[in-house]
Amino acid sequence: MITVGVLGATGAVGQRFVQLLADHPWFDLGVLTASERSAGKKYRDAVNWRLDVPFPEGAGEIVVSPTTAAAVKDCDIVFSALPADVAGKTELEVAAAGVGVCSNASSHRMDPDVPLVIPEVNADHLGLIDVQHDRGRDGFIVTNPNCSTIMLTLALAPLQPLGFSGVQVATMQAISGAGFQGIAGMEIFDNVVPFIKNEEEKMETEPRKIMGTFDGAAVEPASFSVSACCNRVPVIDGHTLSVWLDMDRSLEEIRRAFEEYVAPFSGLPTQPAKSVEYLKQPDRPQPRLDRNRGNGMTVSVGRLREGPRFTALGHNTIRGAAGASVLNAELIYKEKYL
Ligand SMILES: NC(=O)C1=CN([C@@H]2O[C@H](COP(=O)(O)OP(=O)(O)OC[C@H]3O[C@@H](n4cnc5c(N)ncnc54)[C@H](OP(=O)(O)O)[C@@H]3O)[C@@H](O)[C@H]2O)C=CC1
Numbered sequence: 121m122i123t124v125g126v127l128g129a130t131g132a133v134g135q136r137f138v139q140l141l142a143d144h145p146w147f148d149l150g151v152l153t154a155s156e157r158s159a160g161k162k163y164r165d166a167v168n169w170r171l172d173v174p175f176p177e178g179a180g181e182i183v184v185s186p187t188t189a190a191a192v193k194d195c196d197i198v199f200s201a202l203p204a205d206v207a208g209k210t211e212l213e214v215a216a217a218g219v220g221v222c223s224n225a226s227s228h229r230m231d232p233d234v235p236l237v238i239p240e241v242n243a244d245h246l247g248l249i250d251v252q253h254d255r256g257r258d259g260f261i262v263t264n265p266n267c268s269t270i271m272l273t274l275a276l277a278p279l280q281p282l283g284f285s286g287v288q289v290a291t292m293q294a295i296s297g298a299g300f301q302g303i304a305g306m307e308i309f310d311n312v313v314p315f316i317k318n319e320e321e322k323m324e325t326e327p328r329k330i331m332g333t334f335d336g337a338a339v340e341p342a343s344f345s346v347s348a349c350c351n352r353v354p355v356i357d358g359h360t361l362s363v364w365l366d367m368d369r370s371l372e373e374i375r376r377a378f379e380e381y382v383a384p385f386s387g388l389p390t391q392p393a394k395s396v397e398y399l400k401q402p403d404r405p406q407p408r409l410d411r412n413r414g415n416g417m418t419v420s421v422g423r424l425r426e427g428p429r430f431t432a433l434g435h436n437t438i439r440g441a442a443g444a445s446v447l448n449a450e451l452i453y454k455e456k457y458l
């Protein structure tokens with residue numbers, strides 16, 4: 121078994137990690153860390169469990185460690201669900217201590233030698249792990265993209281062979297994306313907030329790195345442009361995206377590409393049967409009805425029409441965060457980077 125830990129295990133994303141890792145067939149959950157406020161307590165006493173799935177009793181007995189490299193030095197992989205300002209330095213220290221870091225935080229996503237991975241799209245970018253080792257890092261850092269970026273880029277994966285030169289996207293993002301303390305009820309109930317700090321910038325840069333070309337040393341970003349408008353809406357889980365494409369293909373070609381898409385790998389435990397699912401109903405996808413497809417790992421697309429334009433939706437804390445990182449770790453293990 122591979123011993124794993126979670127940094128920031130008590131937060132919105134950290135709890136999802138614990139949920140997904142508690143009974144994982146390959147990974148043994150050994151270490152949970154959080155802030156000094158939680159360190160020293162049993163996980164069951166430190167965490168305010170807010171997920172709509174039962175509390176994983178086995179994890180409850182783990183004593184929460186402070187978030188230090190020393191606390192996780194015996195892990196093979198740690199998953200990072202730390203706030204970005206804490207993650208930047210901590211992840212470097214953990215990787216320097218010889219541990220593999222699969223991070224959900226934004227701190228290192230755009231570092232030239234750090235892969236920004238969606239397994240279905242750019243598994244080959246894991247080759248940057250060797251670049252990190254060559255530069256003297258004992259462990260490694262691999263990141264998953266921003267949650268809205270994952271929904272967009274995975275929805276675009278079936279269309280990449282058809283070619284497109286530009287993407288315009290408007291998001292309707294769930295409040296769980298802001299973390300447990302992220303947005304007050306008075307601010308979001310009966311309301312839409314048309315601003316999410318740094319989100320549009322991430323959506324406009326990350327997809328180009330993910331869909332870029334890796335030559336064995338560095339990633340050359342893809343040439344298409346992305347223009348994003350991001351909105352917070354009163355939905356608990358599930359980010360919805362309206363997407364417009366600059367591409368010269370028929371709706372029939374695009375629909376077929378969505379319907380015939382299969383992931384370029386198989387056999388990873390967290391992998392859904394369908395990474396991208398095309399829904400024919402005229403009023404789908406919807407967050408409440410479709411966010412849990414594929415155990416929260418499927419991105420649903422639909423409403424394809426002239427433009428071309430379509431709607432995409434996925435679970436932001438599963439496919440958009442913890443599930444994405446766990447899938448990356450499974451790929452790293454399968455590809456023998458450990
Ligand atoms: N929510 C989402 O959908 C997504 C979130 N992310 C990213 O994931 C990360 C975590 O987000 P989220 O779970 O929402 O955040 P939360 O605020 O819900 O949780 C933060 C976690 O980090 C711990 N922590 C906070 N401050 C410190 C510190 N100074 N030292 C050590 N540990 C600390 C907290 O511990 P304690 O409980 O003890 O305070 C808690 O475990 C962020 O980088 C976020 O941007 C990415 C994609 C989606």
Ligand SMILES: N[C@@H](CC(=O)OP(=O)(O)O)C(=O)O
Pocket residue numbers: 204224225226265266267268293294296297298316319322436
């Ligand atoms: N900003 C995202 C969640 C998030 O934290 O993203 P990132 O991992 O890029 O910081 C949201 O609000 O839904």
